[in-house]
Each structure stands twice: as C-alpha cells, then as structure tokens.
Amino acid sequence: MLNHLIPHKTITLRSVFDFEKTPFNLFMALTTLLLLAAFAAGFVHYLMHGHHAYGVTREHPWGLLIAMYIFFVVSSTGLCIISSLGHVFHIKSFEFIGKRAIFGAIITIVSGFAVIGLEIGHPVRMVIYNTLSPGFSSAIWGMGVLYSVYLFLIILEFIFLSRDDHKWSRIFGLGGLLVGIAAHSNLGAVFGFLIGRPMANGVFYPVYFILSAMITGCYLLFLMYGYKYKMVFNDEMQKFLMHLGRLLGLLIAILVFFEFWRFLTAIYGNFPERAETALHILGSFNFWVGEVLLGMAIPFVIILYSKAKALKAMIYASISGMIGIFFMRYDLVHDTLVYPMQTMKIKEYQLAPSWIEYMPTMTEWAVAFGGIGICLALYYVGENFFFLDPHQDDAYFQNYRDEE
Amino acid sequence: MAKYAMILNYKNCINCKACEVACKEENGIELGAKAHRIWVGTYDIEGKYPLLSIPSSTFYPSQCQHCANAPCEEVCPTHATYYDKNGVVQIDAQKCILCSYCMVACPYDARYVDTRTMSVDKCNFCSDTRLARGLKTTACQATCPTKVRLFGDMDDPNSEVSHILRTKEHFTLKAGIGTEPRLFYIK
Numbered sequence: 001m002l003n004h005l006i007p008h009k010t011i012t013l014r015s016v017f018d019f020e021k022t023p024f025n026l027f028m029a030l031t032t033l034l035l036l037a038a039f040a041a042g043f044v045h046y047l048m049h050g051h052h053a054y055g056v057t058r059e060h061p062w063g064l065l066i067a068m069y070i071f072f073v074v075s076s077t078g079l080c081i082i083s084s085l086g087h088v089f090h091i092k093s094f095e096f097i098g099k100r101a102i103f104g105a106i107i108t109i110v111s112g113f114a115v116i117g118l119e120i121g122h123p124v125r126m127v128i129y130n131t132l133s134p135g136f137s138s139a140i141w142g143m144g145v146l147y148s149v150y151l152f153l154i155i156l157e158f159i160f161l162s163r164d165d166h167k168w169s170r171i172f173g174l175g176g177l178l179v180g181i182a183a184h185s186n187l188g189a190v191f192g193f194l195i196g197r198p199m200a201n202g203v204f205y206p207v208y209f210i211l212s213a214m215i216t217g218c219y220l221l222f223l224m225y226g227y228k229y230k231m232v233f234n235d236e237m238q239k240f241l242m243h244l245g246r247l248l249g250l251l252i253a254i255l256v257f258f259e260f261w262r263f264l265t266a267i268y269g270n271f272p273e274r275a276e277t278a279l280h281i282l283g284s285f286n287f288w289v290g291e292v293l294l295g296m297a298i299p300f301v302i303i304l305y306s307k308a309k310a311l312k313a314m315i316y317a318s319i320s321g322m323i324g325i326f327f328m329r330y331d332l333v334h335d336t337l338v339y340p341m342q343t344m345k346i347k348e349y350q351l352a353p354s355w356i357e358y359m360p361t362m363t364e365w366a367v368a369f370g371g372i373g374i375c376l377a378l379y380y381v382g383e384n385f386f387f388l389d390p391h392q393d394d395a396y397f398q399n400y401r402d403e404e
Numbered sequence: 405m406a407k408y409a410m411i412l413n414y415k416n417c418i419n420c421k422a423c424e425v426a427c428k429e430e431n432g433i434e435l436g437a438k439a440h441r442i443w444v445g446t447y448d449i450e451g452k453y454p455l456l457s458i459p460s461s462t463f464y465p466s467q468c469q470h471c472a473n474a475p476c477e478e479v480c481p482t483h484a485t486y487y488d489k490n491g492v493v494q495i496d497a498q499k500c501i502l503c504s505y506c507m508v509a510c511p512y513d514a515r516y517v518d519t520r521t522m523s524v525d526k527c528n529f530c531s532d533t534r535l536a537r538g539l540k541t542t543a544c545q546a547t548c549p550t551k552v553r554l555f556g557d558m559d560d561p562n563s564e565v566s567h568i569l570r571t572k573e574h575f576t577l578k579a580g581i582g583t584e585p586r587l588f589y590i591k
Binding site: 050051052056057058059061062120121122123125126129130133134135137138139140141144190193194195196197336337340341342 | 438445466475478479480481482483484498499500501502503504505507508509510511512513515516517519522523578581582583
C-alpha cells in the first residue's frame with residue numbers, strides 16, 4: 001500500500017538494529033540513544049513543571065529552546081536550498097543529493113517543531129487561535145504558517161523524488177524553495193522587526209538568515225556524505241564535495257563581509273544602545289571562539305589553503321562549523337535581549353541595572369540537545385527505510401535485491 | 405469611547421512605592437519582584453559628596469505606556485493583545501499562547517508572565533477592577549501621596565488630562581521609535 005505512494009525498503013525490526021558494529025557506529029548509536037533519553041527526561045520535567053523548568057526571565061524571555069528551534073529550521077532551509085541547486089536548477093554535480101538533502105530538510109524541521117512545541121506555552125491554543133484569530137502583522141504568525149506549508153511541500157517533493165517523477169518533484173521543489181526562503185527570511189524578520197532592540201532591528205537578519213542557512217546546509221551535507229561513505233569517495237562524490245567546498249568558501253566569505261559591516265555600522269557614530277551592545281558582543285567569548293573561530297575561520301582557512309580539495313579535513317571542519325552555527329543561533333537570541341530595556345542606568349523595580357544575563361537550565365539543555373537525538377534517530381530510520389541515494393549508490397540493491 | 409492616558413508629574417515622586425503595592429493589591433498581582441505591572445525607576449546618584457547631582461536622584465515611575473502604535477499588539481500572532489474601545493492595550497489571557505514575542509518586542513519591559521494563568525500580563529489601567537466598578541482613577545493614582553499620577557480621557561477637552569497636556573510641556577519615553585506612548589511625563 002505504502003509502496004504505491006513512495007518506494008521504500010522492506011525492513012524488519014531486526015534489520016533496523018542490524019548495523020555494522022564499527023566503533024564509530026556504536027558511538028553514534030549510543031549518542032543518539034542518550035540524546036533521545038535526554039529529550040524524554042526534559043519532556044517529562046517540562047510536563048511536571050511547565051515553563052518554570054526553564055531559565056527564561058522577564059528580561060530574557062527567549063532562551064536556548066528558541067535558539068535551538070532556529071538552529072534546526074536554519075538547517076532545514078539550508079539543506080532545501082542546496083539540494084535545489086541540483087534538481088530544481090539542474091547543476092549537474094548537485095543532482096544526486098536531492099533525496100538525501102530533502103529528507104534531511106524534513107527531519108531537521110520536524111526536530112525543530114518538537115523543540116519549539118515544548119517552548120511555546122500553549123501549543124494547542126496556538127493551532128486554534130492562529131487559525132481563528134490570525135495576527136497577520138505578526139512575523140511569528142507568518143513564519144508558522146509558511147513553515148507548515150513548506151513542510152507539506154518538501155514532503156511532496158521527497159515523495160515525487162523517490163518515485164523518480166522529476167516533473168512534479170521539480171514543481172514542488174521550486175515551491176518548497178520559494179516558501180522555505182519566505183518562511184526563513186520571515187524568521188529573520190521576527191528579530192528584524194523589533195524596533196525596541198536596535199542591535200536586531202533592520203534588514204540584516206532576514207538576509208543573514210538565508211545566507212547562514214546555505215552555510216549550514218553545506219556543513220550538513222559534508223557531514224552526511226562523510227558519514228555515508230566513511231571518508232572514501234568516488235570521482236563523482238569528490239567532484240561534488242569540491243564544488244560544495246568552493247560554494248561554502250564563497251558563502252563564508254560573504255558572511256565575514258556581512259558581519260564586518262554589520263559591526264562597523266553598529267559601532268560607528270555611537271548610536272545609543274546599538275553601539276554599546278555591539279561592543280559588548282565583540283568582547284564575548286561566544287562571538288570570537290564560537291562564531292568566528294569555529295563557525296567561520298577554521299572551515300574557511302581549510303578551503304582556502306587546500307583550494308577545496310582537502311575533503312577529509314573539510315568534513316572534520318564541518319563539525320567545527322556546526323558548533324559555530326549553534327553559537328551563532330544562541331548568540332542571535334541572547335544578543336538581541338542582552339541590553340536592558342530601561343537603559344543601563346535605571347534600576348527597574350528592585351533589579352539593578354546590568355547587562356541581562358541568562359543561563360539555560362538542565363531541562364532546557366536536555367530538550368534542546370535531545371532534539372538532535374530526534375534528528376539522528378529519524379535519519380537512521382530514513383536511511384534504512386527510504387532510498388536516499390540514486391539506485392546505483394544504494395547498498396540495499398546490492399545486498400538485498402538478489403534475495404527478493 | 406474614550407482615549408485614556410496618564411500624566412506623570414514624576415518630579416513629585418518620593419519613591420515610597422505605594423503605587424506598586426496598591427497595584428498588586430487591587431489587581432491581585434503575584435508577589436515577588438518578577439511579577440509587577442508598574443515600577444519606580446531609580447538612578448544611582450551621580451557625583452561625589454558633597455558635589456552630588458540633584459537631577460540624577462529623580463525617580464521615574466513607569467508602567468505599560470499604552471502606545472497608540474504598540475509593538476506588542478503588532479507582533480501578537482493570535483490577537484491576544486488588542487486595543488479596547490478606549491484605546492487601552494489589553495490582553496485576552498485565553499488567546500495568549502505564551503510565545504513571549506510581545507515581551508521581546510515591548511521597548512519598555514512592561515510585560516511579564518503571570519504564572520497562575522501562564523499568560524503574559526501587564527497594566528490595563530485597572531480596566532477590569534476599578535474602572536469596571538465605575539471609579540474614575542487607577543489604583544496607583546488613588547494611593548499616590550504626592551499626586552504624581554493623573555489618569556483621564558484625552559478625547560474629552562474638558563478633562564484635567566487634556567488641560568495639562570495643553571498647558572504644560574511634556575515628553576514621552578523613547579519617543580524616537582514611534583510607539584506614541586499615552587504616558588506623558590511633565591517637564
């Protein structure tokens with residue numbers, strides 16, 4: 001029945017657990033299980049204590065879970081954009097990544113929804129009143145609706161890609177791409193629209209979100225294919241990864257350029273609140289080590305000096321890159337909220353004036369990183385259940401076809 | 405139909421915090437520093453004794469500004485925050501999904517989470533308490549010993565609020581960002 005809708009592998013419960021027991025696979029399996037357990041523990045704790053389980057405050061109402069939601073949807077949009085280079089825009093060396101990348105886009109946004117579902121205080125009410133009483137001027141409303149449409153479109157895209165129906169997959173691919181970009185820039189606008197937060201307000205975030213999504217997509221594709229092929233690549237794969245590396249190099253260079261001018265314009269002229277906040281960010285460990293060193297410098301230097309040929313090094317650098325992307329998402333939320341709204345001098349109620357501080361609770365860490373566990377588990381199930389590669393690259397056909 | 409506003413003769417404020425207490429009492433606000441609808445802002449006094457700066461010791465009572473162009477109303481995805489017929493920014497707790505976007509968007513830090521209803525709460529000019537009982541003043545105004553606050557209808561040309569706005573210089577907080585607050589501070 002399901003096979004009529006989407007081709008899939010015949011799997012048994014036993015075959016799901018019957019993976020090659022290499023140390024790295026075992027490490028990944030254990031990591032996934034631990035992260036899933038963390039998510040479950042965080043979920044139970046949240047059910048017991050509600051929002052009290054989180055470290056968010058009146059002055060810092062958004063925290064790690066919002067950052068993690070953005071991390072996931074950035075990943076999803078990035079994978080969607082990069083995959084569309086192949087099957088929507090027909091760039092030859094990217095064509096074969098379509099199914100795997102789109103599947104990655106689906107599971108990352110599902111993981112993001114799982115995390116945000118535990119951050120929104122009333123998720124059921126959200127569905128009801130987003131429909132009955134829509135706030136059209138709200139960027140969060142627009143983002144929610146657009147991401148729901150986006151998820152629907154990329155699921156259809158994945159189905160048609162799996163059926164080798166390239167006419168419809170291209171149509172839904174283009175639709176998913178356009179709606180995904182609209183949704184993601186809308187997420188940037190959630191921050192960009194904040195007139196009371198000069199560091200976030202403006203055009204930067206909607207544009208930056210698309211750029212950093214593409215960078216995230218490149219890092220994730222390096223990791224997915226590095227893991228898939230155990231660092232041994234055929235000619236076609238080498239060509240693809242080299243092209244991916246060059247694209248990534250260009251995107252990071254643009255990001256550095258964006259960030260440079262963002263901070264210079266923020267500081268120049270000493271504009272109230274914005275300049276102080278920018279200097280505060282520039283004095284932080286998170287920015288220099290997390291964002292700049294891990295997220296940009298290490299991958300960029302490797303690409304630059306190897307001319308994008310050091311593929312193994314790039315895969316390791318993509319781990320550093322993804323940690324950097326996490327810092328970027330976390331800082332995005334924190335930096336927006338770090339300046340107190342009653343100015344740096346005034347004591348509000350009994351609260352002394354200072355930069356706003358925030359420390360996630362254990363529950364927040366558990367739910368946030370548990371989301372990665374959901375993502376890894378779904379990826380593993382998808383790898384075993386769907387055909388994520390062109391037929392000639394899929395081990396399933398070599399190992400199981402004959403038995404059928 | 406009215407256009408409610410509040411005038412603050414803030415230089416009269418002696419930081420007795422009776423307004424904070426009255427607000428909590430009248431509107432049943434939770435105890436503790438996190439849950440407060442109104443507050444008295446204070447600066448650290450500048451300078452060294454005996455050359456202390458007297459203006460720096462001024463107190464700034466404040467609350468929700470009931471902006472005519474309220475960022476919190478604009479960003480609410482479910483219209484849980486809305487304008488009532490008197491131009492007061494209100495919250496429908498039943499519609500609030502606790503996304504906290506309004507708390508992030510408010511330039512005045514006027515919103516907090518009521519942990520009993522798990523929805524965002526803020527000053528509503530005592531709409532559902534004193535005004536609903538037919539009174540003409542808010543709790544903070546009624547209790548103030550130095551008459552800092554004055555609540556009234558800007559649309560009524562004969563109201564005291566309108567008279568003061570016509571005759572005295574005043575300013576609003578963060579006027580540059582275009583929120584058009586309805587809390588006016590007398591210079």
